[in-house]
Amino acid sequence: MKSNQKKAWLFLAPTIIFVTFFSIYPILRAFVMSFQSGSLINLNWSGFSNYQYIFSDPEFWRAIKNTILYALISVPVALAISIMLAWFIFSRIKHKSFFETTFFMPYVTSTIAIGIVFRYIFNGDYGLLNFLLKAVHLPTPNWIDDPAMSLTTIIIFGVWTSLAFNIVILMGALRNIDPNYYTIADMYGATGTEKFWRITMPQLVPTIAFLLTMNIIAAFKIYTSVYALFNGQAGVGNSATTAVFYIYNKFQIVGTPGVAMAATVVLFIIIMFVTFLQRKMMKKIGGR
Amino acid sequence: MKFSKKLTMAAVATLALVGTAACSKSGNSSSSSSEKIPSKITKKTTVVFWNAMPGVQGSTLKQLTNEFEKKNPKITVKLENQGAYNDLQAKINSTLQSPNNLPTITQAYPGWLWNAAQNKMLVNMTPYINNKNVGWGSAKASDIRTELLDGAKIKGTQYGIPFNKSIETLTYNKTMFKKYGIKKVPTTMEELKDVSETIYKKSNHKVVGAGFDSLSNYYTLGMKDEGVNFTDKINFSGSTSKKVLNFYADGIKKGYFRVAGSEHYLSGPFANEKVAMFVGTSAGEGFVKQGVGNKFTYDVAPRPGKYTMQQGTDIYMFNHASAEQKAAAFKYIKFLVSKSSQIKWANATGYIPVNTSAIESSEYKNNKSIKLPAKLEDAMKNLYSVPVAKNSNAAYNQLNSILQNIFAAAQKGQNTNSQINTGKQKFDAAWKQ
Helix, strand or coil: CCCCCCHHHHHHHHHHHHHHHHHHHHHHHHHHHCCEECCCCCCEECCCHHHHHHHCCHHHHHHHHHHHHHHHHHHHHHHHHHHHHHHHHHHHCCCHHHHHHHHHHHHHCCHHHHHHHHHHHHCCCCCHHHHHHHHCCCCCCCCCCCCCCHHHHHHHHHHHHHHHHHHHHHHHHHHCCCHHHHHHHHHCCCCHHHHHHHHHHHHHHHHHHHHHHHHHHHHHCCCHHHHHHCCCCCCHHHCCCCHHHHHHHHHHHCCCHHHHHHHHHHHHHHHHHHHHHHHHHHHHHHCC | CHHHHHHHHHHHHHHHHHHHHHHHCCCCCCCCCCCCCCCCCCCCEEEEEEECCCHHHHHHHHHHHHHHHHHCCCEEEEEEECCCHHHHHHHHHHHCCCHHHCCCEEEECHHHHHHHHHCCCECCCHHHHHCCCCCCCCHHHHCECHHHHHHCEECCEECEEEEEEEEEEEEEEHHHHHHCCCCCCCCCHHHHHHHHHHHHHHCCCCCEEEEECCHHHHHHHHHHHCCCCCCCCCCCCCHHHHHHHHHHHHHHHHCCEEECHHHCCCHHHHHCCCEEEEEEEHHHHHHHHHHHCCCCCEEEEECCCCCEEEEEEEEEEECCCCHHHHHHHHHHHHHHCCHHHHHHHHHHHCCECCEHHHHHCHHHHCCCCCCHHHHHHHHCCCEECCCCCCCHHHHHHHHHHHHHHHHHHHHCCCCCHHHHHHHHHHHHHHHCC
16 A cells, blocks of 8 residues: 655645634634633633523524524425426527526625515515515515515525526536437437436436535525525514524624534534435435 | 755745734733823824714714814824624624724724623723813813713713714604694604504505604613613513503504514605604614605604613723823814714714704704704603613613514414513523523
């Protein structure tokens, strides 16, 4: 077995140093701070009291519940729609690049800007969405100002925003599939559905696995879209509060960094666990 | 091999440099409280001022600052806008742990700086106020209203000087009042309810009678009018509290009251004639005026009920600055709260002047471009502000989301009791963090 070249360390050094200082150190510091209480200026040890506080805080559980629901609903739905749209563009549409650009546009637009526009679309009194719903005689819920609807609104918005990135990556993956597969399938008279499930889907599995991991992690860290959609707060009556919102609020506004860091550690563990599960699952499905 | 060694050396050297640069700033943080106040600024001095003043407010502050710099050529004031109040609060909170990066002075609510005061990071302003060269000689000579000065105290110490102060007022649609035959502008909450009901009925349920911008203020003042101060002793599900909450909730159930929701302010719906009157900050008059335009005439009246909220920030000074900087900063503060500056400030923004002589001056009273000045004296009879105590700011903020939940239930016609009980848990938890 070959040993690593010593020189490699030199070339890795800048990255290692930066990662240590700006990624690993903050994680460790967060972990340490989660056992401390007091304001940032004078922290002192307090054992597990921060964890006790968050586990008995209904607001924390609501934040975690909202985050998990958001991740579990919006990610699969968005992925399914993206696969459908990508496949549609890839197989049936002529001016692919035009549509690709159109679908990619939201990704390069700032979430805050989109959020503000959607705030008006979703508005209960004069919003575009309710105008359309009314036109076809469907119920018109108050998307923004009804606490019971907040999470649904966030999920719809989340699905819409994640389409852009997903579609572009999937289009790339679709192009990489060897066209000979399809030619041979055609020779044997395979139907469109057969081709999709027997050729396209298996070929897409690695890409889907990648997107699933990225999307789930991003979904757990949701903050900006909530902030933009509800005008700077976590929904009416904090109904759409998420884990990151909880952390930010406890750290910056309430001034209890220890509690915020305890919540950070819990969120970190949840994300790690979910990612681990997902990798296991994808390995089984992909058979590799 | 030689090349790689050189590279390593270079890398190590760079790192060492970065390291020392980061540490070298933490030298002179020990400034004692007994230091002398310089009577004159002889060296070039820079004062950094963190603020959260947007639009007209920001540009007026800039004008005043330029004026001050012209009069005091040795002093430079750097205005650093930190965004909205929330952003400013967050920025102060996170910077408190590296005091050398704090500004010389900042706008703030006293509640934000509770911890900073506990850790002796703020400057006690009393010696500066009493100093004849930099200050006025005494608090009385400053002519700043006593209740405003008291509002800028933390645990009895004068850490802040009031600057941009506003009160809650009632803004109403005069044209609509005439149309529906309402002769008397409501002065009590009962009258507010009656007028709202009348308008709602007479407009065939098209126009909502009234609403309150700040739900936290609604609750705090509602309780104060019932004789209950804002402390951790408040029983949120008690009978007085329920009375205050259900007064608003009933109105929402029946349709004649509403809340601002995610729009945060009712000035929008007010300008679109969806609501006939609303209670909000006087500093919002500029927005009302702009929104209403020539569509109808509006007017401002004292807030119904006995008390009104005194809100808006004060200016606080941090301890890490040099003696010269502190003196220069105080001179600047003194300039900002002087009669002439306050008149300019109030006339441009809708904030209220902090000193009595400015309020009584004809330049302010006769200002026809906004409606507040003529009504101000009546509106300011009984002022109240959120008492500064541990977690009072957190509890006050929490009220907003608690009340939103209660009123959302009312909107759907549900009973508010279960939401009030949940609210009690959250309210008590906010006091105990």
